[in-house]
Amino acid sequence: MNALTKTTLLPWAPENTGDAPAAAATPPPSPGPLATFLLPARLAWRQLRAERARLFSAMAGVMFAAVLVFMQLGFRSALFDSATALLTNMRAELFLMNPLTTASFRPEPLPRVRAHQALALPEVAQAVPVYLAQSTWRNPEDGSRRAIQMIGFDTEAGAMEFEGLDAISPALRRVDAVGFDDRSRPEFGAVARIFAERGPFEVQVGNRMVQVAGLVSIGPSFGADGNLVMSEVNFRRMVRERQASNTDLVAIRLQPGADVVATQQRLRGILPPDVVVLTHAQLVAHERNYWETATPIGFIFAFGSVMGLIVGMVIVYQILFSDIANHLREYATLKAIGYSNFYLARVVMAAALILAVIGFIPGAALCIWLYDVVAGATFLPLAMTAERATLVFALIFAMCAAAGLLAMRKLRDASPADMF
Amino acid sequence: MTDPIGISRLTFAYGEGELRRPVLRDIDLTVHAGEVVLLTGPSGSGKTTLLTLIGALRAMQEGSCRVLGRELMGASERDRVRLRRSIGFIFQNHNLLGFLTARQNVAMALEIDAALPERVRLERAGEMLRAVGLAGHEDKPPGKLSGGQRQRVAIARALVAGPGLVLADEPTAALDKVSGGEVAHLLRDMAKSRGTPILLVTHDPRILDIADRVVAMEDGRIVEAQAA
Numbered sequence: 187m188n189a190l191t192k193t194t195l196l197p198w199a200p201e202n203t204g205d206a207p208a209a210a211a212t213p214p215p216s217p218g219p220l221a222t223f224l225l226p227a228r229l230a231w232r233q234l235r236a237e238r239a240r241l242f243s244a245m246a247g248v249m250f251a252a253v254l255v256f257m258q259l260g261f262r263s264a265l266f267d268s269a270t271a272l273l274t275n276m277r278a279e280l281f282l283m284n285p286l287t288t289a290s291f292r293p294e295p296l297p298r299v300r301a302h303q304a305l306a307l308p309e310v311a312q313a314v315p316v317y318l319a320q321s322t323w324r325n326p327e328d329g330s331r332r333a334i335q336m337i338g339f340d341t342e343a344g345a346m347e348f349e350g351l352d353a354i355s356p357a358l359r360r361v362d363a364v365g366f367d368d369r370s371r372p373e374f375g376a377v378a379r380i381f382a383e384r385g386p387f388e389v390q391v392g393n394r395m396v397q398v399a400g401l402v403s404i405g406p407s408f409g410a411d412g413n414l415v416m417s418e419v420n421f422r423r424m425v426r427e428r429q430a431s432n433t434d435l436v437a438i439r440l441q442p443g444a445d446v447v448a449t450q451q452r453l454r455g456i457l458p459p460d461v462v463v464l465t466h467a468q469l470v471a472h473e474r475n476y477w478e479t480a481t482p483i484g485f486i487f488a489f490g491s492v493m494g495l496i497v498g499m500v501i502v503y504q505i506l507f508s509d510i511a512n513h514l515r516e517y518a519t520l521k522a523i524g525y526s527n528f529y530l531a532r533v534v535m536a537a538a539l540i541l542a543v544i545g546f547i548p549g550a551a552l553c554i555w556l557y558d559v560v561a562g563a564t565f566l567p568l569a570m571t572a573e574r575a576t577l578v579f580a581l582i583f584a585m586c587a588a589a590g591l592l593a594m595r596k597l598r599d600a601s602p603a604d605m606f
Numbered sequence: 607m608t609d610p611i612g613i614s615r616l617t618f619a620y621g622e623g624e625l626r627r628p629v630l631r632d633i634d635l636t637v638h639a640g641e642v643v644l645l646t647g648p649s650g651s652g653k654t655t656l657l658t659l660i661g662a663l664r665a666m667q668e669g670s671c672r673v674l675g676r677e678l679m680g681a682s683e684r685d686r687v688r689l690r691r692s693i694g695f696i697f698q699n700h701n702l703l704g705f706l707t708a709r710q711n712v713a714m715a716l717e718i719d720a721a722l723p724e725r726v727r728l729e730r731a732g733e734m735l736r737a738v739g740l741a742g743h744e745d746k747p748p749g750k751l752s753g754g755q756r757q758r759v760a761i762a763r764a765l766v767a768g769p770g771l772v773l774a775d776e777p778t779a780a781l782d783k784v785s786g787g788e789v790a791h792l793l794r795d796m797a798k799s800r801g802t803p804i805l806l807v808t809h810d811p812r813i814l815d816i817a818d819r820v821v822a823m824e825d826g827r828i829v830e831a832q833a834a
């Protein structure tokens with residue numbers, strides 16, 4: 187075994203290891219990229235570890251940046267998710283919408299007859315008109331009024347996926363019966379509790395007394411702090427000024443196995459240009475796009491994230507820079523004994539990336555907890571996703587790498603000629 | 607066999623134009639294999655500059671300087687970095703990395719060669735530390751060693767990779783008489799036993815006895831070369 191190892195070593199061992207006898211006992215690992223990066227990384231880690239206080243402040247800096255970016259991106263996506271919650275919870279494959287509609291809380295009407303026209307295609311199983319309007323809700327506890335989103339549709343058609351809808355849809359058939367979204371903000375009153383105690387009870391919506399016949403679960407959005415669902419007929423009773431020939435959205439359910447995109451094309455062919463035909467994903471994207479581009483919300487959170495990254499970068503840069511500045515003699519010594527600039531650059535880079543990892547992990551852990559706390563306080567759907575964790579890690583990694591690249595310039599000051 | 611150091615007509619100046627200040631003029635110097643040469647002279651005589659040129663730490667300007675068979679005149683940064691790996695450096699201050707133990711510091715001189723297994727690096731570093739009389743101190747950081755002990759670690763670091771030449775600048779300046787003498791003799795003995803030539807800059811008269819030859823410099827010229 188030993189003899190075998192020696193023979194395989196011979197062609198290259200003498201020039202690479204200097205004296206072979208010691209090396210021959212174990213097969214030396216090839217000086218692959220692993221060693222090329224691990225050795226500088228180990229040196230970087232030993233240097234970082236030597237000064238605990240500095241290491242912790244660097245870690246805290248990275249952690250701070252990670253938390254900031256996590257929260258900003260979390261809020262951003264939570265707000266967009268909640269803004270589109272209503273549309274996301276619709277079950278239909280295709281939708282008809284007025285091309286001028288910018289957002290669901292402010293719909294432009296389209297002729298209701300388009301729903302019937304859509305039924306001409308054999309692939310279309312159902313075409314359900316959906317009515318959207320905002321009205322005011324009087325808090326049953328203290329009488330204050332607040333804007334609420336009303337959604338009227340054929341509650342038995344199965345075009346909506348709202349949690350709890352199926353159970354209360356028979357009750358919604360009654361005159362002036364509404365289903366209240368129990369995830370609406372608490373300012374609407376403790377409706378769920380009152381309902382549990384008293385069963386169906388009367389509330390004022392707009393100028394009309396209606397009956398809360400049950401609870402559904404949708405969630406508030408930017409456009410509306412709360413939601414009410416009701417049948418088409420009840421919607422007409424409550425919103426008198428609307429023409430019966432108009433609707434706001436048509437949800438189209440297809441026959442099982444029908445090709446969504448092909449049907450979309452065919453619908454476009456038979457319908458006049460006063461409606462657009464969107465898939466479910468396109469409808470949600472359209473709504474999301476409105477909030478992203480037509481409001482400062484998208485920008486605000488992107489800006490917040492960038493600020494967090496810049497602050498984090500400055501902190502990491504400061505730490506790395508002063509590490510190099512304080513160890514200029516050591517770095518110059520390493521250069522004098524034959525370490526290249528590139529090797530030392532790898533040490534600085536490794537230090538930056540180590541900081542990225544050890545700052546990110548506690549930052550992510552803290553955010554999982556913070557998401558929970560904030561979600562409880564704001565009713566926004568905040569949760570850690572693998573996708574966002576990956577994105578934030580990539581950003582933090584890039585941030586530390588940028589700081590490392592900046593700090594590296596200081597290495598030039600480590601001049602081995604000044605060592606003597 | 608070529609001499610480890612062969613210098614002819616080396617001239618070097620700092621500054622440009624009006625401010626040009628020559629520090630080395632027409633230096634001719636040869637160090638033979640296995641020889642211990644001391645370079646002495648008042649401060650400002652240019653001996654340290656000469657050492658940095660021989661050590662490939664500074665780019666040459668004029669003349670010729672062959673070190674370990676390589677011409678340094680016109681050598682690229684890359685070539686110079688490579689040459690430095692076959693030279694053992696000992697500085698006035700030990701310049702050890704404070705966050706590493708003595709053994710790890712010595713092993714740093716071997717870490718340039720990534721092909722060498724870690725175990726071998728540490729073993730050779732340990733052997734070298736025992737050879738300089740630091741058995742039992744291998745795992746202490748430099749901060750817990752005395753000045754003389756630190757300079758011994760520096761000697762171990764300079765010699766562990768089996769250099770073809772050792773360059774030392776005032777290695778005893780920061781030490782008291784006893785430990786300075788010990789360090790100088792240790793350096794001489796270690797180098798002699800390995801046949802490694804040494805060029806040592808000093809104006810410490812106490813250690814002249816280790817030299818095979820003393821070269822004196824003044825105002826950028828070699829004024830006198832004498833056998834010790």
